[in-house]
Amino acid sequence: MEEQRKLKLGEKLALVIGNGPTTFHYQIVQMYLLFFYTDFMNLNPAFVASLFLVVRVVNALATPFFGALLDRIKLPWGKYTPWFIILGVPFGFLGWLTFTVPDLSDNGKILYAVVTYAVYSIFSAIVGIPNSAVIPAVTKRIDERLSVAQLGFLFTMLSALIVQVGTVPLYKALGGGDDAKGFSLLMAAAGVITVAIAIIQWVQVKERYLPDIRKEAVQPSYKQMLTATFSNKPAVIIYLYLFGGALSSGIRSGIQIHFYKYFFDNESLMSLMGIILLVPSLLGVIFSQPVVKHFGFKKVVLFNIIYGLVTCPVFLFIPANNTGLIIHIAVSVLGSLIGGFGTAAQGALMPAAIDYTEWKTGLNLNAFMSSFGGFIQTFATAISGTIAAGALSVIGYVPGVEQSSGTLLGLRVLVGVLPAVFGSVAICIAWFDLTEEKQSRIAKELADRRNGNNTVTP
Numbered sequence: 001m002e003e004q005r006k007l008k009l010g011e012k013l014a015l016v017i018g019n020g021p022t023t024f025h026y027q028i029v030q031m032y033l034l035f036f037y038t039d040f041m042n043l044n045p046a047f048v049a050s051l052f053l054v055v056r057v058v059n060a061l062a063t064p065f066f067g068a069l070l071d072r073i074k075l076p077w078g079k080y081t082p083w084f085i086i087l088g089v090p091f092g093f094l095g096w097l098t099f100t101v102p103d104l105s106d107n108g109k110i111l112y113a114v115v116t117y118a119v120y121s122i123f124s125a126i127v128g129i130p131n132s133a134v135i136p137a138v139t140k141r142i143d144e145r146l147s148v149a150q151l152g153f154l155f156t157m158l159s160a161l162i163v164q165v166g167t168v169p170l171y172k173a174l175g176g177g178d179d180a181k182g183f184s185l186l187m188a189a190a191g192v193i194t195v196a197i198a199i200i201q202w203v204q205v206k207e208r209y210l211p212d213i214r215k216e217a218v219q220p221s222y223k224q225m226l227t228a229t230f231s232n233k234p235a236v237i238i239y240l241y242l243f244g245g246a247l248s249s250g251i252r253s254g255i256q257i258h259f260y261k262y263f264f265d266n267e268s269l270m271s272l273m274g275i276i277l278l279v280p281s282l283l284g285v286i287f288s289q290p291v292v293k294h295f296g297f298k299k300v301v302l303f304n305i306i307y308g309l310v311t312c313p314v315f316l317f318i319p320a321n322n323t324g325l326i327i328h329i330a331v332s333v334l335g336s337l338i339g340g341f342g343t344a345a346q347g348a349l350m351p352a353a354i355d356y357t358e359w360k361t362g363l364n365l366n367a368f369m370s371s372f373g374g375f376i377q378t379f380a381t382a383i384s385g386t387i388a389a390g391a392l393s394v395i396g397y398v399p400g401v402e403q404s405s406g407t408l409l410g411l412r413v414l415v416g417v418l419p420a421v422f423g424s425v426a427i428c429i430a431w432f433d434l435t436e437e438k439q440s441r442i443a444k445e446l447a448d449r450r451n452g453n454n455t456v457t458p
Contacts (some may be wrong), residue, residue: 007144014204015138016152020085021194023159025095025124028187030253030381033098033117033169034389039179039399041101041109047176049389055118056382060375065222066126067371070133071364072219076445080137080367083130088198092191093126094120119245126380130372136351137207140443142436151349153340157281164274168267181409228361233444235277235353235369236435239376241301241432244425246377248308250384251422255414260393262403263320263411268434276329277336284329284340297345297433304342305426307335315416320408352434352442359442384422388414 007015034052037043075082102112139145161222167186175182189408220228229235260269292300318324379442394409397403402413 004013006141007139007148008249010204011138012148012151014142015135015148016155017197018088018128019152019155020159021088021092021190021197022128022131022191023156024163025091026195027160027163027253028095028099028167028190028386029124031163031257032183032437034254034385034392035257036099036183037113038392040183041113042106043113045389045392045397047110049062049386049393051114051117051213052389054386055121055408056125056378056385059121059383060379062122063125063371063375063378063416064368067129067133067368067374068222068225070129070223070367070371072343078207079208080130081202082132084201084205087123087127087130088201088376089195091120091123092194092198094123096184096187096191099187101180121378122263125374126371129367129371129374131201132350132373133328133367134205134207136354136366137209138205140209140355140447141416142348142352142439142443145351146289146345147350150285153285153343153345155287156343157285157340161274161278162280165271168271183421202386212256219364221361222256224363225365228363228365228410229369229372232353232357232360234349234356234432237428237432238349238353239372239426241305241426242369242376243380244423244428245305246380247384247425248312248419248423249389250381252415252419254385254388255411257412258397259315260416263408264319264325269325273329273332277332279335280333281340282320284337286340286343288345291341292345297348297438298429300345301349301429302427304338305423305429307338309420309423309427310426311335312416312420315412349432349434352439355442356434356441359446372411376454 034045036050037048038045070083073079077185094116098116102109104112135145135148139148171179171182171186174185175183257267258272260265260273266272288300312325314331316329350370350373353367357369358364392416393409395414396407397410
């Protein structure tokens with residue numbers, strides 16, 4: 001049966017290679033944009049906090065409308081695949097503009113930052129939707145989806161590693177003493193790679209399981225899409241899980257370089273930690289399939305969440321010396337191993353919820369439901385970025401000088417306590433009840449419907 005067709009390695013690579021640039025841009029914004037704005041463009045942290053909040057909230061609200069658009073139309077070249085290049089080309093260009101310091105007055109720089117970041121953020125919010133939406137249209141096999149998620153996580157991890165390990169040495173080397181120029185050149189190179197990957201995906205990804213929209217007299221309304229999505233318990237649980245995780249990691253990521261630079265007095269730890277955590281992350285990914293097969297999707301993801309929550313407060317107690325650094329490394333290494341197991345499993349959850357909606361309601365909402373995942377993560381990013389930027393002002397952070405003991409305590413709280421508090425929302429994944437057996441049954445019944453057997457009902 002076509003439903004049981006295994007994907008070739010080249011097909012899987014084409015599906016997930018887009019994780020590379022989207023992760024790179026996401027991580028560079030999370031980890032370095034606040035730092036870039038405060039230390040290179042000399043923008044006020046309170047202003048940056050307001051900018052992050054307003055722009056990201058607007059983008060988050062707009063994201064589901066774009067997802068609905070993708071589900072309701074089909075271009076001559078495909079349903080989801082053309083959007084790889086339509087979105088990817090401007091996205092790469094805007095990343096370069098955002099991380100470039102213009103030769104303008106102080107007010108001119110403020111206006112430049114507002115315009116470039118606002119447009120860049122719009123594309124950041126929607127560029128990943130086709131990547132997520134196209135997976136249920138390419139394969140219905142659970143094992144293949146897990147394999148795709150596993151491979152996709154490798155690209156995600158590699159890109160995150162490049163950001164963490166390579167950003168500081170790369171922008172310093174490229175700038176030749178002018179760090180702002182180095183950042184601009186780094187993002188220009190990233191933009192070229194982003195465009196090239198978008199073209200590869202557009203050419204290589206083949207859609208197989210899509211409704212024939214020419215036979216549909218009436219397209220579902222936005223209200224029907226909302227109702228179908230939020231009457232789906234597994235989808236709601238996934239959205240809450242994504243919100244808690246993104247909020248927790250967003251706060252920590254935004255403050256991490258400040259913490260390393262001023263608490264451990266070593267800005268290069270951003271790169272060093274990325275190198276150290278590479279091996280355990282790889283091991284987690286490599287062994288994720290047998291681990292997930294033995295324990296199940298939900299238990300693996302849940303254990304990853306619990307470990308993160310339990311170890312977050314460690315930041316409050318580690319000393320600012322080599323002993324504290326060793327403790328931090330040990331906790332992070334184990335967390336990276338567990339994270340390798342959990343992240344690969346996580347990637348297969350949303351396709352299962354999308355199939356469940358089609359099975360239950362008859363509506364194919366790949367892009368709309370994926371866009372709500374983007375909405376949730378963008379909204380969480382808005383809140384986390386605002387919290388991080390605003391908190392720097394509250395704790396008395398001053399760029400480029402030795403921080404007070406109160407400010408250092410504040411940095412501890414921002415990377416330790418707050419991520420644990422907000423990340424506790426993700427524990428809701430414990431109520432996710434789409435087991436592997438149920439997913440297989442749903443896939444079979446959807447296949448029966450496509451083959452003309454309409455006797456199957458939810």
